[in-house]
Amino acid sequence: MTRSILLNCDMGESFGAWQMGDDANVMPLIDQANLACGFHAGDPLTMQRCVLLALQHDVQIGAHPAYPDLQGFGRRHLHCSAEEVEALLLYQLGALDAFCRAAGSQLAYVKPHGALYHDLQRSDALLAAVLAACATFRQGLPLMLQALADNRRERQLAAAVGVPLLFEAFADRAYLADGRLAPRSEAGAVHQEAEQILAQAGAIARGEPFAGFDGQLLRLQADSLCVHGDNPHALVVLRRLRALLDGA
Numbered sequence: 001m002t003r004s005i006l007l008n009c010d011m012g013e014s015f016g017a018w019q020m021g022d023d024a025n026v027m028p029l030i031d032q033a034n035l036a037c038g039f040h041a042g043d044p045l046t047m048q049r050c051v052l053l054a055l056q057h058d059v060q061i062g063a064h065p066a067y068p069d070l071q072g073f074g075r076r077h078l079h080c081s082a083e084e085v086e087a088l089l090l091y092q093l094g095a096l097d098a099f100c101r102a103a104g105s106q107l108a109y110v111k112p113h114g115a116l117y118h119d120l121q122r123s124d125a126l127l128a129a130v131l132a133a134c135a136t137f138r139q140g141l142p143l144m145l146q147a148l149a150d151n152r153r154e155r156q157l158a159a160a161v162g163v164p165l166l167f168e169a170f171a172d173r174a175y176l177a178d179g180r181l182a183p184r185s186e187a188g189a190v191h192q193e194a195e196q197i198l199a200q201a202g203a204i205a206r207g208e209p210f211a212g213f214d215g216q217l218l219r220l221q222a223d224s225l226c227v228h229g230d231n232p233h234a235l236v237v238l239r240r241l242r243a244l245l246d247g248a
Contacts, residue, residue: 005205006224007245008032008144008168009238010064010113012050013041022235027053029238032060032224034111034144037092040066040074044095051099061100062144065092066113074114075184082129085116089133097137109166110134111144120145121180127157135161142166147222148179169222171201171241172233174213179220182213189213194233194240201225201241 011027012035013020020041027033033054036042042050054061065088066074080088089110097107112120112130120127134141139162145154147167158165172191174182182189191197203210204225209217225245227238 005222005245006031007238007241008034008062008111008224008226009234010034010036010226010228012036012046012064014046015041015043015070023050023053025235026238027059028057029242030059032062032108034062034064034113034226035096036113037063037065037096039068039088039092040070040072040113044099047096048099048102051096051103051105055103055105060108061096061105062109062111063093063096063107064111064113065089065116067116069115074116077115077119080126082125085126086129086133086136089130090137093133093137107138107141109142109144111168117146118181121148124153124157127154128161131158131161131163134163140164144168144224146170146179146181147220149177149218149220150179166223167221168224168226169204169220171204171225171227171237172197173228175210175218176213177216177218179218186213192233194237197227197233197237198240198244201227201237202244205245 007030009026009030011021011023011033035050067078069076100106134143142164144166147169174189176182200210204220204222209219212218227234
């Protein structure tokens with residue numbers, strides 16, 4: 001397989017003495033690092049170290065902003081207004097970009113995290129707020145969203161404010177028929193077997209159909225492929241997936 005899709009991972013999710021993921025070993029294997037900005041995970045020192053690690057390995061740095069929900073790891077749906085969400089985004093982008101600029105770089109894109117990420121699929125107002133934050137922060141700053149069976153809504157809203165979009169698919173999550181992710185509360189929503197993750201990743205990278213949560217076949221058009229850093233098989237899968245994408 002020739003390399004035709006980027007590989008991204010949610011990272012920088014440690015907090016103080018609490019460690020999550022294996023950032024040092026994962027970073028050399030990916031193209032894009034989605035770094036927590038302190039609201040669902042991450043702290044200033046973790047953010048700074050991950051920025052420097054990404055630059056060391058020539059990895060694009062993406063902001064991974066979330067609802068202010070450390071205890072729930074950003075996976076709880078908070079009732080924030082569109083105005084609040086725009087401000088929350090700008091606050092977090094500014095924090096991570098400060099470390100980027102101190103190291104002579106800048107944010108490459110934005111990928112919302114957890115409940116906020118999924119709320120954007122249900123609310124035009126919240127998606128418009130996130131798009132506005134990206135457009136205000138820096139002209140041309142891309143927003144990464146989920147590749148669905150139909151992304152016309154997202155494309156139309158983004159085009160209205162001139163924000164470029166990147167679409168991602170997930171190697172380690174089960175899909176519903178419309179391209180949304182099966183809820184984590186459902187058994188089997190997160191793939192646990194390395195071979196299953198690799199098979200789905202390969203199909204997405206080649207643009208081929210794969211079986212969704214209910215057995216129906218689904219095909220997605222994605223710019224980037226995500227493996228979650230907190231998946232227990234992440235490092236093993238990423239090593240094999242990197243070789244697969246590079247045609248090794």
